[in-house]
Amino acid sequence: MPRRRALSALFVPLVAPQVADAAAPVTVFAATSLTEALRAIATGPEIAAPAPRLVFAASSTLARQIEQGAPADLFLSADEHWMDYLATRGLTVPGTRISPIGNALVMIAPVDAAQPIALAPGVDLLARLGPQGRLAMGDPSHVPAGRYAEAALSWLGQWPAITSRLARAENVRAALMLVERGEAPLGIVYATDALAARGVRVIATFPAESHPPITYPFALMHRAAANAAARGLLDMLAGPVAAPVWMRHGFVPAR
Secondary structure, three states, X not given: OOOOOOOOOOOOOOOOOOOOOOOOXXXXXXXXXXXXXXHHHHOOOOOOOOOOEEEEEOHHHHHHHHHOOOOOOEEEOOOHHHHHHHHOOOOEOOOOOEEEEEOOEEEEEEHHHOOOOXXXXXXXXXXXXXXXXXXXXXXXXXXXXXXXXXXXXXXXXXXXXXXXXXXXXXXXXXXXXXXXXXXXXXXXXXXXXXXXXXXXXXXXXXXXXXXXXXXXXXXXXXXXXXXXXXXHHHHHHOOOOXXXXXXXXXXXXXX
């Protein structure tokens, strides 16, 4: 299990691991759901110049790019699985992994059709979708939000019936956009994504027991082991300076 403590997409060129130039920006590969909060932190007064370079995509995409040699100094994943993926390949620095923040899973609908729904075992989601509607969510084959959604739908007893009615998105923000544009009547996203969108409303929050805890592990990548700036940024992102920003954007302390 990763060590925890108090809260204290674009592919990039391949390079060989090396000690980073002290003047070079720290490159942070981060899950799409962290976009607004991390940008707010990265432009805050506590950040020393040069500002970090931020790369956002699905955690699975970023982890595979790092495996292939993409020069990430820090990786901020939307689930523990993809950090484990890199750790088992020797690409993270032991002892630097921490999971400081968490999230909730919600069901959303377009603002003009946002009727609440009770998410309890036996709920009929197909009836809410209608004869042609699809449920937008991250592709559960690789997207963390999609895996949490699959677990939650299985807990509801809906997974077998609804698998043929999914709109499988490449990341959680793509799923949100399908609902925001009215292309899907329902979607499953993180609470923080719904908070950042104007065209959707949360119609229900999945019970915490319906899926594994949603935690975000952060870690220093092996190529940046000697990069003091990257270590300092990791400490700041997991510490008390960044904590209020994470909270303001809807994240919660990891359980």
